[in-house]
Amino acid sequence: MLEKLFNPKTLAVVGASNKPGKIGFSIMQNLLHYNVHRKLFPVNIDCPQILGLKAYPKVSDLPLKELDLVIIAIPKPFVIDVLKDCAKKKTKFAVIISAGFKEAGDLHSEQELVQIARKTKIRIVGPNTLGIFDNFNKLDCLFLSITAQKRPKLGNVSLISQSGTVGAILIEQFEKNKVGLNKFVSYGNACDVNECDLLEYLNKDKHTKIIAFYVEEIIDGKRFIKILRKQKKPIVALKAGRSKKGSQSVQSHTGNLAGDSSVYSGIFKQFNILNAENVTDLVNFSKSQNIKSIKNTTIITNGGGYGILLSDHFEQYNIPILELAEKTKSALKKVMPFGVGTKNPIDIMGDADSNRYIQAIELTKKETDTYIIVLLGQTTTITKEGVIELANYLKRLNKNIVFISTEDRYTEILENDFLVFEFPEELARAISVRVKR
Amino acid sequence: MLEKLFNPKTLAVVGASNKPGKIGFSIMQNLLHYNVHRKLFPVNIDCPQILGLKAYPKVSDLPLKELDLVIIAIPKPFVIDVLKDCAKKKTKFAVIISAGFKEAGDLHSEQELVQIARKTKIRIVGPNTLGIFDNFNKLDCLFLSITAQKRPKLGNVSLISQSGTVGAILIEQFEKNKVGLNKFVSYGNACDVNECDLLEYLNKDKHTKIIAFYVEEIIDGKRFIKILRKQKKPIVALKAGRSKKGSQSVQSHTGNLAGDSSVYSGIFKQFNILNAENVTDLVNFSKSQNIKSIKNTTIITNGGGYGILLSDHFEQYNIPILELAEKTKSALKKVMPFGVGTKNPIDIMGDADSNRYIQAIELTKKETDTYIIVLLGQTTTITKEGVIELANYLKRLNKNIVFISTEDRYTEILENDFLVFEFPEELARAISVRVKR
Numbered sequence: 071m072l073e074k075l076f077n078p079k080t081l082a083v084v085g086a087s088n089k090p091g092k093i094g095f096s097i098m099q100n101l102l103h104y105n106v107h108r109k110l111f112p113v114n115i116d117c118p119q120i121l122g123l124k125a126y127p128k129v130s131d132l133p134l135k136e137l138d139l140v141i142i143a144i145p146k147p148f149v150i151d152v153l154k155d156c157a158k159k160k161t162k163f164a165v166i167i168s169a170g171f172k173e174a175g176d177l178h179s180e181q182e183l184v185q186i187a188r189k190t191k192i193r194i195v196g197p198n199t200l201g202i203f204d205n206f207n208k209l210d211c212l213f214l215s216i217t218a219q220k221r222p223k224l225g226n227v228s229l230i231s232q233s234g235t236v237g238a239i240l241i242e243q244f245e246k247n248k249v250g251l252n253k254f255v256s257y258g259n260a261c262d263v264n265e266c267d268l269l270e271y272l273n274k275d276k277h278t279k280i281i282a283f284y285v286e287e288i289i290d291g292k293r294f295i296k297i298l299r300k301q302k303k304p305i306v307a308l309k310a311g312r313s314k315k316g317s318q319s320v321q322s323h324t325g326n327l328a329g330d331s332s333v334y335s336g337i338f339k340q341f342n343i344l345n346a347e348n349v350t351d352l353v354n355f356s357k358s359q360n361i362k363s364i365k366n367t368t369i370i371t372n373g374g375g376y377g378i379l380l381s382d383h384f385e386q387y388n389i390p391i392l393e394l395a396e397k398t399k400s401a402l403k404k405v406m407p408f409g410v411g412t413k414n415p416i417d418i419m420g421d422a423d424s425n426r427y428i429q430a431i432e433l434t435k436k437e438t439d440t441y442i443i444v445l446l447g448q449t450t451t452i453t454k455e456g457v458i459e460l461a462n463y464l465k466r467l468n469k470n471i472v473f474i475s476t477e478d479r480y481t482e483i484l485e486n487d488f489l490v491f492e493f494p495e496e497l498a499r500a501i502s503v504r505v506k507r
Numbered sequence: 508m509l510e511k512l513f514n515p516k517t518l519a520v521v522g523a524s525n526k527p528g529k530i531g532f533s534i535m536q537n538l539l540h541y542n543v544h545r546k547l548f549p550v551n552i553d554c555p556q557i558l559g560l561k562a563y564p565k566v567s568d569l570p571l572k573e574l575d576l577v578i579i580a581i582p583k584p585f586v587i588d589v590l591k592d593c594a595k596k597k598t599k600f601a602v603i604i605s606a607g608f609k610e611a612g613d614l615h616s617e618q619e620l621v622q623i624a625r626k627t628k629i630r631i632v633g634p635n636t637l638g639i640f641d642n643f644n645k646l647d648c649l650f651l652s653i654t655a656q657k658r659p660k661l662g663n664v665s666l667i668s669q670s671g672t673v674g675a676i677l678i679e680q681f682e683k684n685k686v687g688l689n690k691f692v693s694y695g696n697a698c699d700v701n702e703c704d705l706l707e708y709l710n711k712d713k714h715t716k717i718i719a720f721y722v723e724e725i726i727d728g729k730r731f732i733k734i735l736r737k738q739k740k741p742i743v744a745l746k747a748g749r750s751k752k753g754s755q756s757v758q759s760h761t762g763n764l765a766g767d768s769s770v771y772s773g774i775f776k777q778f779n780i781l782n783a784e785n786v787t788d789l790v791n792f793s794k795s796q797n798i799k800s801i802k803n804t805t806i807i808t809n810g811g812g813y814g815i816l817l818s819d820h821f822e823q824y825n826i827p828i829l830e831l832a833e834k835t836k837s838a839l840k841k842v843m844p845f846g847v848g849t850k851n852p853i854d855i856m857g858d859a860d861s862n863r864y865i866q867a868i869e870l871t872k873k874e875t876d877t878y879i880i881v882l883l884g885q886t887t888t889i890t891k892e893g894v895i896e897l898a899n900y901l902k903r904l905n906k907n908i909v910f911i912s913t914e915d916r917y918t919e920i921l922e923n924d925f926l927v928f929e930f931p932e933e934l935a936r937a938i939s940v941r942v943k944r
Contacts, residue, residue, distance in 0.1 A: 091887060169857075173811070174846025214885060233812030235857060238885040239913055286815060310815040313822035319815045319852060348820070348932035374610070375670030378723060378747040378756045383785070385750035409611025415756060420606075420672060448651060448675040450528060476676055495785035 072263075072271045075163040075195070076253060077207040078138030079108055082129055084152050085143035086112030086120045093143045093167060095121075096215040097201065103216050104208035109134070130158040137161040141201065141211045146170035149197070150182055157190035166196035167213050172259045173198050180261050187262045199258030200234035203241070205251050206277050212254075214238055225250010226279035227356045230268045232257060232286050233310075236349070240284065243353045248485045250360075252277050264289040269297050269305075282356045283307040286320045298341040306355040308346040309334045344503055354491075354500035361470045361489060363506045364440045366392040369415035370430050371444035372422040372452070376474060376494055377415035380442060383498035389505055391415070392438055401433050420449045424456030428463050440470035442497070445484075447477025457483050464488065472501055509700075509708045512600040512632070513690060514644040515575030516545055519566055521589050522581035522604075523549030523557040530580045530604060532558075533652040534638065540653050541645035546571070567595040574598040578638065578648045583607035586634070587619055594627035603633035604650050609696045610635050617698050624699045636695035637671035640678070642688050643714045649691075651675055662687010663716035664793045667705045669694060669723050670747075673786070677721065680790045685922045687797075689714050701726040706734050706742075719793045720744040723757045735778040743792040745783040746771045781940055791928075791937035798907045798926060800943045801877045803829040806852035807867050808881035809859040809889070813911060813931055814852035817879060820935035826942055828852070829875055838870050857886045861893030865900050877907035879934070882921075884914025894920050901925065909938055 083101070087094035094114070098121050101110055112120035115127045126132055129140060129152065137159040142152055149168050156164060171180040180197070187194045195202065201212040205224045210216065213234075222244035229244070229251060231237035237256040244251050253275070255268055265285060272278045281303055288294045311320035312331035338345045346352040367389060371377040384391055394402075394414050402412040406426070411417035416434070418426045431441065441464075445452060457480045464471050465487055473490040474497055475481040484490050491497035520538070524531035531551075535558050538547055549557035552564045563569055566577060566589065574596040579589055586605050593601060608617040617634070624631045632639065638649040642661045647653060650671075659681035666681070666688060668674035674693040681688050690712070692705055702722060709715045718740055725731045748757035749768035775782045783789040804826060808814040821828055831839075831851050839849040843863070848854035853871070855863045868878065880901075882889060894917045901908050902924055910927040911934055912918040921927050928934035 093887075096887075170846060219885065231812075233810070235810030235883050235885060236812035236816070239810075239813075239883065242885070242913070284812070286812070310812060310819060313819045315822060315828055315852075316815045316818035318850065319811070319818055319848070319854075349816070349930050350932070373670070373672030374756070375668075375673035375721070375723070375747060376676075378753045379673075379786070381753035381756055382747060382750045385752060391752055409607060411756070413755065415752075417756070446672050446676065448656065448672060448679070450530075450533075476679070493786050495787070 072267065074138040075193070075202070076204040076209060078163070078209070080111070080134055080136070080138045081108055082111040082113050082132060082137060082140045083143065083211070084113040084129060084140060086114050086125060088117060088120055093213050096213060097141055097143055097167070097211050100210040100212055100216045103210065106208045129156045129161070132159060134159065139163045139165065141165045141167065143167040143213065146179070150179070150186065153183065153186050153192065154190075156192060157186070161190075161192050164192050164194050165199060165201055165211060166194055167199060167201055168196075169198040171197045172261070180259060184261050194262035195255065196258040197261060198234065200237050200256035202256070203254040205253065212241075214241070220245050222249060222251035225252060226277065226360070227251055227282055228253040228272050228275070228278040228280070229282040230255045230257060230265060230272070231284040232260070232265070233284060234258060236284050236310075239349065240282070240352065243349065247353050247357060248490075249353060249357045260289050266290055266293045266297055269301070273297070273301055273303055279303060280356055280359045281305045282352055284310070284352065286310050295337065298337070298343070301341060304342075304344065304359055306344040306346055306352055306359070307338060308349065308352040309338075350496070351499070354496065355503050358489060358500045358504050361440075361472070361501070361504055364389070364470060364501060364504045365506050366390050366438065367440045367442055368392050368394070368434050368438040369442040369444065370427060371415050371417055372420055372449055373444060373446040374411070374417045376444045376446060377411070377417050379494040380444070380498065381415060383495045387498045387502035389498060389502055394434065395437060398434055398437065402430065405429055405433065420446075421451050422449075423451045423453075424460040427460055431463075431467070435467065435469070438469065440472065442472050442474070444474045445476070445480060447475065447480045452480070454479065454483070461487060472497060509704065511575040512630070512639070513641040513646060515600070515646070517548070517571055517574050518545055518576045518578070519548040519550050519569060519574055520578045520580065520648070521550040521566060522579065523551050523562060525554065525557055530650050533650060534578055534580055534604070534648050537647040537649055537653045540647065543645045566593045566598070569596060571596065576600045576602065578602045578604065580604040580650065583616070587616070587623065590620065590623050590629065591627075593629060594623070598627075598629050601629050601631050602636060602638055602648060603631055604636060604638055605633075606635040608634045609698070617696060621698050631699035632692065633695040634698065635671065637674050637693035639693070640691040642690065649678075651678070657682050659686060659688035662689060663714065663797070664688055664719055665690040665709050665712070665715040665717070666719045667692045667694060667702060667709070668721040669697070669702070670721060671695060673721050673747075676786065677719070677789065680786065684790050684794060685927075686790060686794045697726050703727055703730045703734055706738070710734070710738055710740055716740060717793055717796045718742045719789055721747070721789065723747050732774065735774070735780070738778065741779075741781065741796055743781040743783055743789055743796070744775060745786065745789040746775075787933070788936070791933065792940050795926060795937045795941050798877075798909070798938070798941055801826070801907060801938060801941045802943050803827050803875065804877045804879055805829050805831070805871050805875040806879040806881065807864060808852050808854055808883075809857055809886055810881060810883040811848070811854045813881045813883060814848070814854050816931040817881070817935065818852060820932045824935045824939035826935060826939055831871065832874060835871055835874065839867065842866055842870065857883075858888050859886075860888045860890075861897040864897055868900075868904070872904065872906070875906065877909065879909050879911070881911045882913070882917060884912065884917045889917070891916065891920070898924060909934060
């Protein structure tokens, strides 16, 4: 039901601009960045041409009878008239970037938007939204210039965020942490399309496997629970406003589910929603959903200290460390240089090259389900060629592979194919949600 | 008593090398990087000249009667003979980089080192150490090339680490997070100089104000407690090996304090040692020690979501958020644009420029002790010039200033003068240790 929102054939930008820095310029630039076959119409009352495209004064002037999507990025006082004008072209969806409605205390104008939506059947995303980004259909109408902020690689996580700024930061974090993104919706004030509509849609969307969710308040509690009952895909959620002060900051209004933290954590628990406690959790839990469930782990480290820290954090998060068979330990002792620790964590020492990693894996792979490979790049024996060789070897191995990598140049090589973290606790916490209990 | 270790007048490197990639090359390169007046002698049995300096076959061949410090970076089988040779020149300190002793299971050789130390009065750091770095005296004999890894800026935190690799990572993290470092010692197997000697010395060192400490096992428990009783400087400690598996990974030996986690946390509590739970804590707690103690906080944010998240995390960590006086709220309402949230957190909205930040601060500064300033650089109204203007204004303000900054280009401007964090929870946890209770 939201297909045309994410993949419109016809699309207009009201407030499109030729001036860099303007919202309507960024959005046009982002949309034009991808070479996708769809009809894009800039709308600007003063300017006949925008970024090389013919522009129209009003949506109702467009040379077509129906419009799939309109992006509205103009000052608030003009939004309602524009929306009414859109109805003349049987517009299906409107993404209203413009702010200054409910979130600024103007409930009346927001109510007017809702009434128009009901009457004209235009479905509204927003107002007060950063926009939407579909990485699969290559639709990018974010109010975040693509030249200033890179987008995440394509993947199977779809992200919905009530807050625009938190959404922008999550987009950035997904990109930095190589979390593959499918769709992103900043749903803002949710005057019409809300988190329930989006969850329902994403649950059916075949390109979405994991749903990440930043939420301050649930608009329709009853429907939310109904949807969760039918939910089949993993959801990772960060609920903000759990504290007294925090929930005061969330503007609550009639019909919303109580902001009480225990209510939310109860619901999350009941429906197996992963409860992210902070922004980093939301990113890392999403990221780790892409590995198979973990039965046991073997840690191979070139730094003794990181082996100890990992053991500590694995115990803290109840992640099982495999007890290696006696004959495996003997085999390791035979092959490895003097001083290598043959208990798990296997400390292959600071002078280990990629070959020693591979040897240790070869000898333990019959027993092990998940490898935690610590690659402290500060040592001098690890080379780029060695890291590539190790990565190629591991790609052929049918195991969960999770890296700690401390050198950017090696992280860059590894993170395209494997989960990579920088710190022991971060790794432990992230993968703990994949342990088979 | 350790002055000459950190600031030797005469210094020899055994194993000095002309070959890039060799440990003895990196150490020489690091030492030569600083233009400090001290006599540096490369020692190499095969080579008469190292990096432009005359080299000597043995320490006993050096043209002097006494030697302050020798760095030993040669294969283990030769270490003992070299150490004996050092005694002929009344060497005061030896830093033994070479590994393969106790940590690899060779207790006998390590015992021999200890016996020589006792007999010759040479004080040994190591073996199995990354070396030492004095940022004040500009002595850098780390087995980490200065060309591959930048050093932290000069500051008042001194760091001691039992583990070399964890030490290397902490050096890198201090640099990345702009934690000012004074001295760094990787003390390795601690066959002679141990954490007690170092703590005692740093407690008296006038350039050290904060001590950061990564430890796996305390060598001499009784003395440790005695030292803590007299300790006046804040200590931030990360104790590894707290779990069952983790403590198994720590090679324990007679006379050590038990690895039991509750024993350590009890001692840490009793002596006001800040208990870092992970690497990030160790860095962030050290960093936040440089602000005055916190009585109350005012949050000024250009992203509503981050205001809510901060409120949540401030409650989680018991950080007080100031209740603004009614007249302050009215004054804010008068000056700020429609829609600005005048409760604390003060949400000055996504279109805020630096001026709006300054206005909000001006109106609240009578009541506020600590400002948390959220600068989400994803918005278009924040400019580089604005950030500089804001920073200059804040430098004149006599308050604790803690930033959240999400844009690297702005973080770079801010972090020279202020505490800067990337995530709400990270900030809250870091400053929670500075709240006046």
